[in-house]
Each structure stands twice: as C-alpha cells, then as structure tokens.
Amino acid sequence: MRIATWNVNSVKARRERLLAFLARHRPDVVCLQELKTEEPGFPREEVLAAGYHAAVLGQKTYNGVAVLTREEPAAVSTGFGDGGDETQARFVAVDVAGLRVASAYVPNGQTVGSEKWAYKLEWLARLRGWAERQAGAPLVLCGDFNVAPEDRDAANPAAWEGTVLCHEQVRAAFGRLLDLGLADAVRLHHPEGGLFTWWDYRQLAFPKNDGLRIDHVLLSEALVPRCAAARVDRDERKGKLPSDHAPVLVELS
C-alpha cells in the first residue's frame, strides 16, 4: 500500500502535474494541501478518470485539503470537531483500507509573535487533541506541518533558527504529537537527515538544495512494523511550473 502527501500550491495550477504524479506512482492514497480553490474548482472528473475518489475540503484563494483514494472511503470527516474555529480549510480525514488517513495543512505562522503565530500554536495543539482522540485507530497523519522537527531537517539550520518553521515552540508542539506514539516515517528510514521537502521559489533555493523538511507522514505505533519504505520525490520539484513542495511517499506492507 502506497501513501503520498503533497502540498501542490494550487491544484488548478498543478492539475497536469497532479495527474502525471498519479500515473507515475499509482499511489493508493494521496493527501493534498494548499488546493487554493473551492470544491467546484477541484479537477474531480480528471481525478476520477485516473481512478480516484476525492474527499475535498476547499477554500477560495487559500488553504484547501483533500484525500484521494483508489478505494471508496468508508467515512469522511472535515475539521477537528472540537468546537474550535473551522473557517480555514486545513483538515480532512478518511477511513480507507482499514486505515484512518488525515491530510493536514498546518498554518505557516508568518512571523513569531504575530496573530498568525498564535493561531499556528493553537492549531497544532488542536491537531494533537484530534490525534489523541483517535487512540486505537491505525492512523496515518499526513501533511504540510510547517515544522522542521530538528536541525538535521534544514540545509542551513543557523539561517532558520528561531523562525516560524524551526522555532522551539513549534518543534515542541511537533514533539507532543510524537509523544502520542506517532512515528515520523521518513525519520525511521533516513535518520541521517539532510532530506528536504520544501525549497523557497526565491534565491535559487532548489538548485542550491537549500531546503527544509516540513512535510511529514506520521504513523501510529502499530503501523511502524508495516512501514517498508519512506522517501521524498525530489524529481517532482524539478522542471516547468513545480510546486515549491516535493511529495513524500510511504510504503506499507
């Protein structure tokens, strides 16, 4: 079973890229973030023709998440259902193939100390609450976490020290997710670090490989023995009109 997560940075701008990605990897499940469109703008017919059901939570201009599945999901839920703010389309989860799979788009946080920063910290705490309530489910929590968990997840950690993607408070919040028994799939298979999923469009960051690893697949404890491989599809960041994020792919036996 192959599971992928990818921040596409506009599913309308990346429609052909997405269809080529599905054809190339034939994943069983794909979590998408930053659709940047309401549901009617999602290329549902093309994705269906490629063999996928689509659970979509859209929003105009910003955010937007989806889970594509080859099997029809047994259940779909959007948001955290915790009584908190649900105005931003950042979370959708499905039950499929005996798994609970979630696509999360964690707020960037803009600048430390801003209102958006406070919202990011609150959102990460709510995400932890949601994950805690899934205790016992075989959980695959995927997404753009906007957190590089450790210095080995940045090409130039000194340049990013104290910023919204590397700040100790978001690293601690990420750590509190792992404390629930969730495992970072790429870390399991590539403990040496130096593997990145996002490169800024500016400053020739990709050619210089000046990246960060901020997109993750977290697996509940029971799934860890089934995780045969985890990788970053760096090639997807190459060529014409790429997303600024590369997909992460995980193989479950």
Add this chain to the structure above:
DNA sequence: ATGGTAGTTTGACTA
C-alpha cells in the same frame, strides 16, 4: 543591497 518567486487576482496578501 533587507531584495529575490509564485499563486490568486488585478492590489495586496500569503507563503
């Protein structure tokens, strides 16, 4: 030098 790219939208915001 305090910039730079990209998407949405068409001015300004977000990342």
